[in-house]
Amino acid sequence: MRGTALKLATAAGLLAGLTTAALAQQKSVTIGVSIPAATHGWTGGVVYHAQETAKALEKAYPGLKVVVKTSPDGASQANALDDLSAQKIDALVVLPFNSDELTNPVNEVKKRGTFITVVDRGLKDPSIQDIYVAGNNPEFGRVAGKYFVDNLKQGNVVIFRGIPTVIDEERVTNFEKALQGSGVKVIDKQYANWNRDDAFRVMQDYLSKHPKIDAVWASDDDMALGVMEAIRQAKRDDVKFVLGGAGMKDIVKRVMDGDKMTPANVSYPPAMISTAMYVTAGQFFANAPMRGTYVINAELITKDNAKNHYFPNSPF
């Protein structure tokens, strides 16, 4: 008797699930995506992946419409949010330019009952978001540091910092923390603004200043390219490898090909926007709990797994 009741209940539950799923497929859902315009390599990657994912999602879920809007700065992103919510969006996926400027505009969208997914840079008030997809900057530094400890074991390392920001600070302090107690020593660190030319210049100066550099943590692939050009010019063979980061396609290709100077890379994937978009679509089309925080791992890219990180068509 009890067994039958249970079966009945499950059957009812299943039916209910099926009907809502069927209904969900017929209803029309609009997801707005607001991201920074392609002003440097990484955001260029974000734009590429957002557009690709928009196409893929619309194909996968009939009735779903995805609107992607890019903005060149924080103020125009606030305007773009207004425009998007005027189009009656059911959900918003936003990679905010900065936390301070965009917390209120996103909150305004939220007040209209829109489902909010925040990507990478968090808002000042985390209660606004339904889903948060975050990159992991401390992990980015830690993974890189661990690579030096495991592979270099002993020696002198120079660091290239990006632009003075929280992101850079978290990466560098955790890199140095990971080196503690090992034989790997940081002998110099300078800002090179995530810029190839600046990195070239700083590396030339490092090479004049330090007679023996065993490895370089360029912390970014753009900077790594400038660094390698400077090493090549100086014809110095003491530098064993250069570790960049963020998974630029040219560098991932070199890792794949087994280049000696670039044996590895650390990911900070612009495709995290795709993760956010899929999870958000899942909120409407899958019968599963979606709300929560998703932290995208900073992964060590080596020859073995490089092809999972290689996107030849992305501009980044």
Next chain:
Amino acid sequence: MTETALRTDASRRKFSLDMRALSPFLALIVLAIAGALINPDFLTASNILNVVTRSAFIAIIAVGATFVISGGGLDLSVGSMAALVAGVMILTLNWLGAPGVSTLALGMLVAVSLGAACGLANGLIVTFGRIEPFIVTLGTMGIFRSLVIWLAAGGTITMRNSELRELYRPVYFGDIAGVPVPIIAFVVVAAIGALILYKTSFGRHVIALGSNEDVARYSGVPIWRVRTLTYVIQGICVGIAILIYVPRLGSATPTTGLLWELQAITAVVIGGTALRGGLGRVWGTVAGAIILELVANIMVLSNFVSEFLVGAVQGAIIIIAMLVQRSLQRGR
């Protein structure tokens, strides 16, 4: 180092202006001594050659800026223009494909012509639109920058043909009789610039225009043509700078040439050219560009400046160098 100022009586002019013309070079020597004291590695030939070679882009662009500024104008668009010219040049090289000297020559022609065209656009809008050069070039700065971002789709424009890249590489990394090619390039550009500014009637017109536009007009100087031409010269200089920029890293990104306009203007002013116009010093400008690069180099070579404070110390050194220059001039 010839001086071209109007309305100064001859006897005073000779002596006081010589000191002014020399002071950027004195500042350069003082900085070099300071650098040597801070780190003995500073004086190695390879370091000095690195630094002077690196200053080539800014030096060449700043030679053009000397014309614009001494003619009473201003060009804020040079950094973005450089990025655009570099991007288009690389795309042209990729499109032509075949590795060979003729491909390179065509690419170089495209770069210099595009630079000249961008300069012409700036010049025509400033003269015929009668708009402040600050506003015009601020506008074109945004336009050029966006165009390169658009061409690169936010990513990087890279020379695809590695054979062509190897062929072109010596233009930055090579040397002739021990002197790196970029250094030869900027000395030649500066020499031609000095010749035009000091020895031709066009050069005198530029200075006349910069010191007093009305007087120049009444004296029959073809104001519009001269002014437009200064921007064209600036554009050509940007094109030439890019010819030696592209072989270095073989790529252009949306951040290429960021803030080069400020560095070029700073180099011009350190060199002794008056920001309000009417006085131009081509060789001083070159010294100014080297000083800027030298200060950055000394910062990295020194061990006692925290990386957080590099910008502050750099700024202070530039101001002090200018103060020393000024006091030298007053002292005599």
